[in-house]
Amino acid sequence: MVKRAARIGGLVLAGLVVGGALLVLANADDDIERYAVQWEAIDLSPDRRTVTVESSYPLAGFCVKEPDGIDISVDGTVATVAAWMVGPRPTDGVGCSLECGPVTQTVTLDEPLPESVERFKPVTHAVEGCE
Numbered sequence: 001m002v003k004r005a006a007r008i009g010g011l012v013l014a015g016l017v018v019g020g021a022l023l024v025l026a027n028a029d030d031d032i033e034r035y036a037v038q039w040e041a042i043d044l045s046p047d048r049r050t051v052t053v054e055s056s057y058p059l060a061g062f063c064v065k066e067p068d069g070i071d072i073s074v075d076g077t078v079a080t081v082a083a084w085m086v087g088p089r090p091t092d093g094v095g096c097s098l099e100c101g102p103v104t105q106t107v108t109l110d111e112p113l114p115e116s117v118e119r120f121k122p123v124t125h126a127v128e129g130c131e
Contacts, residue, residue: 030089031088031091032087033088034064034068034085035064035085035126036071036082036125037056037057037083037126037128037129038055038126039083039129040056040129040131041053042120044113048109048113049108050107050109052106053070053106054104055083055085055105056130057099058129058130059128060127060128061085061127063087063094067084067103068084070082071123072107072113074114074117077117077118078119079113079117079119079121080121081120081121082123083103085103
């Protein structure tokens with residue numbers, strides 16, 4: 001009977017630890033700012049499978065300087081491209097330098113971009129980069 005109670009207590013404790021860890025992971029994004037940045041240049045490979053986007057650190061946000069991927073959506077002849085950047089939110093004890101820096105991100109698509117795509121545009125909510 002004591003062994004069974006110990007096992008049940010151990011399982012409850014393990015459940016609490018795992019649940020607490022999941023809660024911390026779920027709230028981890030609360031400490032991160034994420035912005036789509038207006039890109040400066042886009043290069044499409046000849047096979048239309050690789051897209052390279054050049055941008056810079058966003059002027060918005062506290063210390064958003066890490067690349068966080070590219071999203072592309074196609075509507076007819078236009079591909080809308082979001083170049084994402086992330087960084088920490090302002091908190092006590094966190095400092096950030098004010099330099100401007102270039103950021104190049106590349107994505108290889110599962111399928112080539114359709115031949116119908118003739119131009120690229122940024123997402124409407126993209127923020128200005130420092131250039």
